[in-house]
Amino acid sequence: MKKLLFLTLLISIPIFAAGASVILTATPTFLLSGTVTLTMISSPTISASAVMAIYNSSTNSTQLLIPSFNGKYILNYDVNGYANYRAQGILRTPNSTILSNIATFTSDIPAASVQSTIVYIPFISNELPSCVVSVKSIGSKTLSFTNFSSPTGLSINPLSGQIPSEESATFSVKPTGIFIPGNNYTLDAVMKTNDPRSGLSNYLLARYILGPDGLVITPISISGTSFGVGSNLSAYFSIYYSNDVALSYIYVVWITPQNSQTSALSPSGNDFSSSVNMTLPGTYTLSKIIVGYVYKNQSLQMIVNPNLSARAVNIIPSMNIRLVNGTRQVVVNVSSVSTPTITVKDVSNSYFIPASKIGQTWVGTYTYNNTPGNVTIMSTFLNTSSVISKSFTKYMVRGGNITLSDGGWVTIPNNAFSVPSIVAVYLESFSPQDFYTGYSNFNQVSDAVSIVSAVTPVASFDYNLYFFNQTVNGLFGDIKIYSLQNGNWQLSTINPNVEVGMQMVNFEAKTGTYALGLTAQAQHNLSPSIISFWSIPSNLVGNGNVYFYLTVNNDCYYKLYVYDMRGRIVGFQSGMAVASNRNLVYTLNPSSISNGLYVAVIGIGNLTNAFTQTQSIPFAISK
Amino acid sequence: MKKITYIFILLMAFSVITFGDVLDELDNPSAYGISMGGALYTVYAGSQSIAYNPAGMANGEGGFFFSHVEHYLGVVRNDFLAGSLNAGNFYFGGSMQTTRTAENYLNYSQYIFSGAVAYRTKSISIGTDINGFFGTDIVNGFSMDLGGIFQTGNYTFAAVLKNALASITWQSTPPTVENYPAEIIVGVGYSNSSFDVNTFVNFTSKEFGAGIELPLTKFFSIVGGYKGSIGAQVSNAFSTGLAIKNYLGFDLFVSYTFIDSASFGQLLNPFTVSMNYNFGG
Structure with missing residues (x-):
């Protein structure tokens, strides 16, 4: 230790010898064990008395060497165990000038020992084998790693982590990419580490050499996961195979709620499909794809179990129409699992309404013409015989009463529209309920009436909506007006006038969609009994x-x-x-x-x- | 013993051929059982064990038991009277249980008559009972229970096959027969001088429960338990209770239960009292 202090004091003296210097290098600077070459060179080449000091951190000792120096001195220094080293070369020139330089090297590093594996798979198939690789952390420091596939196509588990010194870990490697027969693939599973040694930070865990022969069924998909009963469920898949493979047969096995169905497909080409009609509600599963093939004069069979499922439910298609106030548009919403065809008969002319699918709902828009009369919108469905029809009526108003189809009526005053205008009236039917169920906050107790116009009226109309005593059950004071705003029913501020004996509510409102309803209104200050x-x-x-x-x-x-x-x-x-x-x-x-x-x-x-x-x-x- | 094993296996197999939901009976009629979360299957509780595990009837010299339960704000009431008698290693017992509605809204009553026999050695006990059902809407009915208790060290294990071969003819038009699956119940208990813990799981009805009894004095204990079930809706009941045991030959049990207390402000099953008299003191 005293020697080290002495040397440190020596080099702390600022000495400048014009044009003379010494360079000390260590090669390699990171190693586990072995020999480090320490090279001390002076510039210019001079003969001098030299001292080489090497400090070992693990033993906390310094080794002093006094070599003869003629411009260059090389020392091969053996390293064992884990330690940090600091070497200092010192020259005293003939004119007593002291030159010094320092080099460091270390064996206190993280390092790995990997039992790399090479997996050779000449025949590519859907199920490729995985392999397990063992890695031991042989350095003195914890080994940190991140694994990757080069190129992509291998799954490595775990992907990243640490291995403490002297401990081992296992890695599983599995091909998960899509490999097409007829090609050769070489994929490396690589572990990138914090090993500082040059060229040793990446370790090869496993190398997969695949192909070129093979038969692969991929990708496999089904046409959906939720259907209505009566729909067809289709499976799509492709089979890729090398030239030395010949397909013999293809079977697709479906599991239906009732039984298991097997269908045979013609073994030609690459792309295949199979369908099953969902005649019963329940789960339908694409269970197996069985492919028979001949390879190297051997008849073989490959079975893939996709286990892709779809559910069939009994869904009754429904259709709602909504008249958009301030326009002549009607929005058609059709809920169905099968594709609807929406047509409209506007007075005497018929048109097709294009619809786009959003989830299980098809939405179409139609702009009705300016002619008074009935508009009927009809929806028919692929593979089913059901037909849904909804109608509304267009009136040319110049003031006066409009009589609605269920006996109700609305009076539009003379000054409501400045010019004769088309007013569309739509009544939604309802199913009378014996009692208020309490299952929802809003219980509709009348028809919903839509009276809309492209022209904004300047005066309110006089509405009469009818209810059944049974649906209201004496709660006449609780009858409220609800209006449809942007597709949602909202409690209106309109004050209704309830005619109990006539089972009718009268109110004043402009164009819009209205209905009568009951709502439970729990109040915090009232304690119910x-x-x-x-x-x-x-x-x-x-x-x-x-x-x-x-x-x-x-x-x-x-x-x-x-x-x-x-x-x-x-x-x-x-x-x-x-x-x-x-x-x-x-x-x-x-x-x-x-x-x-x-x-x-x-x-x-x-x-x-x-x-x-x-x-x-x-x-x-x-x- | 082999024959009993065969019968047990046969009944277990029969339980697999189920017919729907389990028999809807009041199967926890004792205040002691209620306060223990229903976990009385591993306990030698005397004649009240006829309603739980007939093997548990083999205790002491026998005795009488009576319990009164008022369920669900008192609208359902249950009385349970049981007795047992010792004869060497054998015990013979019988019980009667009535369940009835307490208000005029529904005039309903149900009766279960049971006859039981148990055999006990030092560490093992087996028992069986047969049950007959009658009532307002029951023409007749039958079920059978089989149970065993095995004791080793501080541990007690119980296995019960409940309501085996259960079948009830219901008063309908015409009368209908409803069969029920045998219920497989397993219980584990641990006992030392400081406490007594018992648990059970009914694999068929998806019920489970656990109870702990802490003796405070020679005669006096406090009891706590939890009983739950897993199904479409999870129900739970926390119970507390007091037990005075073997005071002049008498046992007195009182329980206080909170059923789904998180949902309701009032207690559905507030108070249950049971009394037991042990022959021989």
Whole structure:
């Protein structure tokens, strides 16, 4: 240590010898073990007394050498173990000038030992073998690595990470790229490390040599994952094979909800398809593709299991039309799993309406002409016989009453339009419900009426909409006007005038789409109470459903559980209930539960999850 | 023993040929059982074990048991009366259970009559019972339970085949017969001087439960339990209870249960009381 201090003091003296210098180099500077060549050269070539000092960090010692120096001195220094080294060469020139230089090298590095693998696959197929490669961290420092495929096509696991010193790790390598027979492929799985040694930072994990022979079935796809019953599900795939392969047969195996179907395809060409008609609801699976082939006079067979599935459901196609106020446009929405053909008969002329598909919905737009009369929009469907038709009527108004088709009417005042205008009137039918169900916030209790015009009216119309007493169930004060805004129903600020005896609501509004509805409006300052809670029937004998009704004194939220005698929940429903109404809060279908005694428990409150009152009723099922 | 094994395997196989949901019965009628989360299958609980695991009936000299349960805000009430008698290694027992509705809204009652026999050695006990069903809407019905308890060290293991061969003829037009799958129940218990833990899983009905009993004095214990089920809707019930055991030959159990307390502000199953008298004190 004293020697090192002495040397450090020596070199700390700033000495400048004009034109004389010494260079000390170490080769290599990073190594695990072996020999480092230390070369000390003076410039110009001079004879001098020299000292070479080598400091070893692991032993904390310095080795001093006093070589004879005639312009150049080479020392081969053996390195063992993990350490950092610092070498210093010092020359004293004849005129007592001291020259010095330093070189460092180290064996304290990360390094790897890799058992590389070469995998030779002369015949390419869908299933190519993987291999496992073992790597040991043989350096003194933790080995960091990132793996990659060169070129792409190999999957390596893990992709990146670290291996502590003296520990081992295994890597799996699998070909996952698309390899077309007839070609040769060479792919390397490479591990890039933090090994600082020159040319040793990248290690070869595995080399795959593929081809040129082979047979590959790829890509494999199906035409969709969700269909309506009656649709066709198709599978598409290609078979690539080398010249020395001849296809013998191709079978496609489908698994349907009922059975397994196998269809044979002609073994010619590269691209193939197979279809199955989805006659039943359920899951359809492309289970297997079986290819028979001859290779090197051997008859062989390849089986691929794509297991691609699609579901077929019973979907009844539906069509809605929406008249756009301020224009003469009508927007047609068709929900169907099969492709619709949309046509329109505008008074006496017929047209085709092009539609674009968005999800399972086809959307088309039609601009009706200026002639009064009926417009009928019709949708037919590929592979099905169903036809959906919706109509609206165009009126030429100069003031006066327009009589609607269900007996309702609207009066358009004389000053509403400055010039005679076309007004389109569309009524949406509805299914009367016995009771307000409470399952949704808005319960429509009348037809929805659309009265639109390309010309903005300057005066309001006088609307009359009709309801059934049964649907309102005495809640005449709760009837509200709802208007359709951008496809969504919104509570209107229009004040309705309810004519109870005539089962009619009168209100003033301009053009638009309106309907009557009921909404439960739970208010935080009102605490609801259960007036009655009961089931019909209380003892179900034979088939049927059990209906649960709730009457409350204020609009509220409810949550209902049905328990069996073991405390298991066999039914659940939450929603809103309207005050004073007989709210149908739940319908229990007992087909999947056992006969016996059950209890329905209902909780109500003015918040969705805070119930202030709970009541229970027993009921029995004997199917 | 081989014959019993064959019968057990046969009934297990029969349970695979299921017919839908399990029998809808009140299968946890004791305050002790309720406070233990239903995990009474590994416990030698005397005659009340007829409702859980008939092998557990083999305890002491036998005795009488009575329990009253009011479920779901009191609209369903259950009374359970059971008795057992020791004869050497054998125990014989019987029970009657009534389940009825408490309000005028529905006039309903159901009765289960059971006869049980158990055989116990030092570390193992096996038992069986047969059950007859009658009631307002039940013409007649039958089921059979088989169970065993095995004890080693501080551990107790139980296996029960419940409601094997269960079939009920229901009062419909015409009467309909409904068959039910046998339920496979497994229980594990651990006991030492400081606490007693018992668990069970019913693989058929997807119910499970666990309970712990902490003796505070020679006679007095506190009990806590959890019972849950996994299905279309998960239900859960936390229970607490008190147990006074073997005081002048009497046991008294009181339980307090919170069923789905996160959903409802009120307690659905607030209070249950059971009493047991052990012959021989």
